[in-house]
Amino acid sequence: xxxxxxxxxxxxxxxxxxxxxxxxxxxxxxxxxxxxxxxxxxxxxxxxxxxxxxxxxxxxxxxxxxxxxxxxxxxxxxxxxxxxxxxxxxxxxxxxxxxxxxxxxxxxxxxxxxxxxxxxxxxxxxxxxxxxxxxxxxxxxxxxxxxxxxxxxxxxxxxxxxxxxxxxxxxxxxxxxxxxxxxxxxxxxxxxxxxxxxxxxxxxxxxxxxxxxxxxxxxxxxxxxxxxxxxxxxxxxxxxxxxxxxxxxxxxxxxxxxxxxxxxxxxxxxxxxxxxxxxxxxxxxxxxxxxxxxxxxxxxxxxxxxxxxxxxxxxxxxxxxxxxxxxxxxxxxxxxxxxxxxxxxxxxxxxxxxxxxxxxxxxxxxxxxxxxxxxxxxxxxxxxxxxxxxxxxxxxxxxxxxxxxxxxxxxxxxxxxxxxxxxxxxxxxxxxxxxxxxxxxxxxxxxxxxxxxxxxxxxxxxxxxxxxxxxxxxxxxxxxxxxxxxxxxxxxxxxxxxxxxxxxxxxxxxxxxxxxxxxxxxxxxx
Numbered sequence: 386x387x388x389x390x391x392x393x394x395x396x397x398x399x400x401x402x403x404x405x406x407x408x409x410x411x412x413x414x415x416x417x418x419x420x421x422x423x424x425x426x427x428x429x430x431x432x433x434x435x436x437x438x439x440x441x442x443x444x445x446x447x448x449x450x451x452x453x454x455x456x457x458x459x460x461x462x463x464x465x466x467x468x469x470x471x472x473x474x475x476x477x478x479x480x481x482x483x484x485x486x487x488x489x490x491x492x493x494x495x496x497x498x499x500x501x502x503x504x505x506x507x508x509x510x511x512x513x514x515x516x517x518x519x520x521x522x523x524x525x526x527x528x529x530x531x532x533x534x535x536x537x538x539x540x541x542x543x544x545x546x547x548x549x550x551x552x553x554x555x556x557x558x559x560x561x562x563x564x565x566x567x568x569x570x571x572x573x574x575x576x577x578x579x580x581x582x583x584x585x586x587x588x589x590x591x592x593x594x595x596x597x598x599x600x601x602x603x604x605x606x607x608x609x610x611x612x613x614x615x616x617x618x619x620x621x622x623x624x625x626x627x628x629x630x631x632x633x634x635x636x637x638x639x640x641x642x643x644x645x646x647x648x649x650x651x652x653x654x655x656x657x658x659x660x661x662x663x664x665x666x667x668x669x670x671x672x673x674x675x676x677x678x679x680x681x682x683x684x685x686x687x688x689x690x691x692x693x694x695x696x697x698x699x700x701x702x703x704x705x706x707x708x709x710x711x712x713x714x715x716x717x718x719x720x721x722x723x724x725x726x727x728x729x730x731x732x733x734x735x736x737x738x739x740x741x742x743x744x745x746x747x748x749x750x751x752x753x754x755x756x757x758x759x760x761x762x763x764x765x766x767x768x769x770x771x772x773x774x775x776x777x778x779x780x781x782x783x784x785x786x787x788x789x790x791x792x793x794x795x796x797x798x799x800x801x802x803x804x805x806x807x808x809x810x811x812x813x814x815x816x817x818x819x820x821x822x823x824x825x826x827x828x829x830x831x832x833x834x835x836x837x838x839x840x841x842x843x844x845x846x847x848x849x850x851x852x853x854x855x856x857x858x859x860x861x862x863x864x865x866x867x868x869x870x871x872x873x874x875x876x877x878x879x880x881x882x883x884x885x886x887x888x889x890x891x892x893x894x895x896x897x898x899x900x901x902x903x904x905x906x907x908x909x910x911x
Contacts, residue, residue: 445522485551554817591906616906687870758785
């Protein structure tokens with residue numbers, strides 16, 4: 386039997402930072418200022434975000450801000466809650482087959498697109514037909530045994546997903562978090578691999594996009610046809626502020642209503658004006674090791690690097706208090722239902738590190754470390770990693786820079802520019818979703834991992850319908866990845882959202898991974 390609760394999925398967010406090419410908007414500073422205004426008025430909620438999305442195309446977007454924007458405009462069949470349970474969105478009901486070969490979804494029949502057209506099964510089929518194409522960039526969860534999942538229209542409000550072979554992972558992940566786009570708007574689009582679709586967005590989400598000025602803001606207005614009910618706040622502005630310090634000052638001055646802050650910022654905030662909401666994202670912040678770089682091809686050298694590190698020191702420095710973080714040892718976050726700590730933990734042991742380097746015949750090891758220089762936590766951790774590795778005789782050169790550029794480089798086949806890199810991901814509950822990170826040729830395999838053992842364990846666990854056997858396979862997988870020493874899980878840090886007290890119903894709007902607020906339509910202005 387499949388344990389459906391354990392199989393719940395979420396969208397993946399990986400990498401350091403994100404940049405999107407410009408799309409429409411004013412070219413004048415005067416218009417930019419007025420368009421992005423609104424914090425403090427009685428019709429606008431203004432939220433500070435840290436950068437442009439890498440993509441606003443709902444078919445392939447996978448970064449935090451791209452997904453945040455997508456979640457405001459569009460809706461999936463099923464959403465995943467912060468506690469791992471699911472909630473139907475465009476789906477009325479979901480019926481998985483016990484043999485793991487199909488999933489039938491009955492759709493809500495009273496949903497309209499923001500332009501007033503009816504939402505039907507044709508839109509779902511159209512969306513998944515684009516999503517399943519690997520060339521469009523985000524199809525991993527819709528392929529089983531190297532074959533695509535098929536989608537069939539049963540009637541106007543029923544669709545059926547058919548798998549090529551049984552798969553507990555696919556059945557659990559198919560309906561969640563794929564954002565449905567309207568066929569009547571996008572049917573003539575020939576290329577869905579782009580970062581921006583050419584047509585004006587039309588969705589079923591709570592808001593409609595009014596304007597996007599790259600590097601400055603997004604503005605939205607309420608979708609009068611939203612099936613969840615008319616939003617309480619008419620306008621939303623996402624104001625792009627890359628610097629955490631600058632965002633905090635804007636929050637203190639009332640120029641924005643909400644911003645993500647660091648633990649060190651909390652004592653600076655006036656609690657009569659601003660409330661803070663810490664919440665877990667089930668995130669892994671990590672140090673990655675590029676196995677294609679000449680210096681790190683030997684597993685003993687990689688293990689030596691990990692034994693020289695001290696993650697408690699790294700976390701205390703960056704996050705100050707255990708109220709704001711948990712310490713992972715597996716590639717799965719500490720709250721994941723499949724996680725095990727029965728793995729090599731690489732407890733700090735500089736002497737062990739030196740012994741492994743000696744066994745590998747390596748002396749005077751020199752590495753570089755890439756990190757996002759606008760991320761305060763990564764900046765702190767990079768400096769400490771440099772100091773910690775020095776204790777084992779390993780010299781580290783710091784390569785701070787733009788996160789998007791770093792991960793674009795790491796994604797190139799056989800890239801050797803960076804030896805070490807700091808990153809993070811949010812992937813959901815089902816371990817199969819993490820395959821894009823660690824399987825040979827995975828779309829986010831920045832480690833350049835190429836392990837037959839890891840590949841086989843992912844493949845076996847994905848199709849195993851017996852819950853106990855599947856758990857055992859994922860235990861073995863976690864051990865195998867730890868032994869390969871390609872990733873050093875550092876932290877599961879809490880997100881801390883600071884909000885002006887004039888904004889109400891923050892918790893009712895849902896504090897969840899990736900999107901921050903699940904449904905902004907539920908926010909109010911007091």
